[in-house]
Amino acid sequence: AEFLELAAKREQAPGYAFGEDSAWQKEFEDAFEFEETADQLNATAEIKQDMQSDKAMDRLLCGDVGYGKTEVAARAIFKCLEHGKQAVILAPTTLLANQHFHTLSQRLASYPFRVEMLSRFRSEGQQNKIIEKMKTGEIDLLIGTHRILSGDVAFKDLGLLVIDEEQRFGVQHKEVIKKLKETVDVLTLSATPIPRTLHLSLIGVRNMSVIEEPPEGRYPVQTYVMEQDDLLLRDVIRRELGRGGQVYIVYNRVRGIRKIAAQFSEWVPEARIAVGHGQMGERELEDVMIGFVEREYDVLVSTTIIESGLDIPNANTVIIMDADHLGLSQLYQLRGRVGRSNRMAYAYLVYRKDKVLSEIAEKRLRAIREFTEFGAGFHVAMRDLELRGAGNILGTEQSGHMLSIGYEMYCKLVEEVVNELQGKAMPDSGPKADTSIELSIPAYLPETYISDELTRLSVYKRIALIRNRQDRSDMLDELMDRFGDLPKEAENLLDVALIRSMASAQGIGRIVLQHKKLVFLFEAENVLSPEIFAALLDAFGNDLTIFGGVEPRISVLRGKKPAIVQSLDILERMTTALEKEND
Incomplete structure (x- = not known):
């Protein structure tokens, strides 16, 4: 998958390590006419830390509309320009590009940096001159719309790309500019990131800073x-x-x-x-x-x-x-x-x-x-994630069902691609299928159980990596220690993560509850064998039906146990039979 490969290459590739803050940087920041909020200062510090490391930055800055994301970005841009590199701001509309152009031209007016804008508000002749000057390095900061993504635009030494309101661009648009240089630092600004963006920040492909504190004297709308x-x-x-x-x-x-x-x-x-x-x-x-x-x-x-x-x-x-x-x-x-x-x-x-x-x-x-x-943008994106799912990370669809696509598969895919690029051997327990679980049960972390958004997201990410009973048991103990007894929905989530991991390793594409039957549908690559069939027939007798052919599946009549418990029982019997077969 190209998208994941790019993320993995960025993870591996050495980026440019910018130096510590200079006296100029301090002077530039002190000239800001408003009092910064604590969140703004924290976000700035996190971004600078990324820029000063030798890995390419990929950070999402999530802050409500009017919370001062532009000023945080301006400080990152200043650091980039001061080190002799070029920076680009990509805006979704000409009007927004125009606003950034005026704001940053004023902010940088006292410094020897050349700021230009490339959009439909510039004539063709002006655009050609700007493109030429960008190639020769005469322009330091270029602000524009998707016009910047055209094939004729090239840079002498690009150091930082700032994307504003990422949800307004297509995935292809974003990948064009990231591919210009795999080691370029990327900062994305958004008040309500689309589910995919939020999802990527959860699984560690990109880091996230959040500005939740309103500027002084603001009222909620x-x-x-x-x-x-x-x-x-x-x-x-x-x-x-x-x-x-x-x-x-x-x-x-x-x-x-x-x-x-x-x-x-x-x-x-x-x-x-x-x-x-x-x-x-x-x-x-x-x-x-x-x-x-x-x-x-x-x-x-x-x-x-x-x-x-x-x-x-x-x-x-x-x-x-x-x-x-x-x-x-x-x-x-x-x-x-x-x-x-x-x-x-x-x-x-x-x-x-x-x-x-x-x-x-x-x-x-x-x-x-x-x-x-105030600060509701992040909550809105979380609700959007619940309503629409996280989308197809590998394609361009901005929709999808959270449980059927699964956090775990995303995390494992990124890990696999990184390992592959680094030439590491893939673990045998790696997934063989992207398992969809359709058991009609509530499986999530209620807000009443973990109220803090970021903590909840972090726990989701950890649960997604459950691979066996021991992992589930360790996670259960940790949650009980930190947050108290688990509500039923959270327990279900632990079970679903375990079921998905076990099913995935056995090549099961879907587990579906159909009327009075549990149906396991297998992918072309699976672990089915006479030993597994024998173990299941011993356990379930006439309640078991086996279908062979191109799309093999097995179905088991529902017993008295809950569907989630019965699914685990079936998977564990298959795992035991597989282990005996391999001994």
């Missing part, structure tokens, strides 16, 4: 989920304009957006309303956005292009139409466009009158309303 009520929406806009603020209205369809804008104009005739969407001419869109920043407009009706948009502290109300059509991370990002100052901010998630919401849409809206406290 007050969030309301509601049926569309035209009079209420009119009052909401008037109230915001009455306190001198501005309003975002998100309508995520280009067709009909002007009609929606006209409707709001009718309800609030005194409001100056602008419309923005991705199909507009680039200059026109830029003019609209800049006009909104400079308060020429009171209301901006737009598509989700504002999701990773400009930082506008004066906009403190957002109305999201047809909110049930949007994903959890999208809703969270859109809500994060407001509440960027010390004013109370409001988000209204609106769905059509009399509409019956699908179960997943209802859960998403409930989750976003629940997480109104």
Whole structure:
């Protein structure tokens, strides 16, 4: 698998070890106009530690919208530039690239570093000049959109890549720039990382820093989920304009957006309303956005292009139409466009009158309303992980079922590829199948048992590596020592991890509970033998049915024991028979 091989190569390859902080670095950091939070300082220290090691950095910086991730990234960039290397910031939209360009140009103005931007706001002639100067090393920091990923862009000596809002890029996009140099340091910024990103940080392919502390004087965004009520929406806009603020209205369809804008104009005739969407001419869109920043407009009706948009502290109300059509991370990002100052901010998630919401849409809206406290981005990503699963780490799907794909298989795959690249012999107990377990039982760590998110994730990772009864017993003892008696769901999780490991080693692709039978479906490469069949027939007699052929499977009638206990019993009998056969 190419993705894992790249991760494994980065793990092995020597990276560039940046030096300790200089007087210049200290001066640059002291010039920051705000008081840093403790989390910002910790994240900065972790990133510098990675940069100063001789391994290539791959760190995820997870912090809520407006919590100062850009400043942390600026400090890493300064360290890189000061050592004579180039840095790149990859942003998902031209508008965000523009904002980074202005912020960092100002921050670096007193230093001899050349900052440039490559996006559709630059003419073709300007772009060609910038690309040429990047190759010769005349430009130190390049900020841009996916235009940076084009084949004609090359670097003289790239030291650091910063990816902002990773969930907006395709996996292929991200791999293009990582492949430019396998030893380049990578820092990813995100308020709500997509499940795959979060998952990768759990299994140790990349490290994670979390900024959970809000800047001083911030209030959480007050969030309301509601049926569309035209009079209420009119009052909401008037109230915001009455306190001198501005309003975002998100309508995520280009067709009909002007009609929606006209409707709001009718309800609030005194409001100056602008419309923005991705199909507009680039200059026109830029003019609209800049006009909104400079308060020429009171209301901006737009598509989700504002999701990773400009930082506008004066906009403190957002109305999201047809909110049930949007994903959890999208809703969270859109809500994060407001509440960027010390004013109370409001988000209204609106769905059509009399509409019956699908179960997943209802859960998403409930989750976003629940997480109104500060630092909720990380929690939102965790809930997204629960709703959607961790996705297919080897491909580009951003979906999947957590138990069927399995933490264990991910961990083992990375370990296998690293071992293979290092020429180490693979252990015989390595997995032969990616086992899916479908026993319809709750198997997870409840928040009431382990409340701290990071501790819970760390324990999930440890449980994923259970390989035998002894590992399960050790894990059980440790959990009881640290957190007290295990709830049933957590005990089930330990059993599921053990079942998956044993089944995987025997080439079982799926274990399914079908009516009154437990069915074990085998992959082409498996351990089935006459000795195993004999041991199972001895134990289960007429309750056992064996199917041969291209897709072999065995089924056992359900007994009085729980399905999870019976599955373990069957697997242990197979393991014992296999061991006898090998003696």
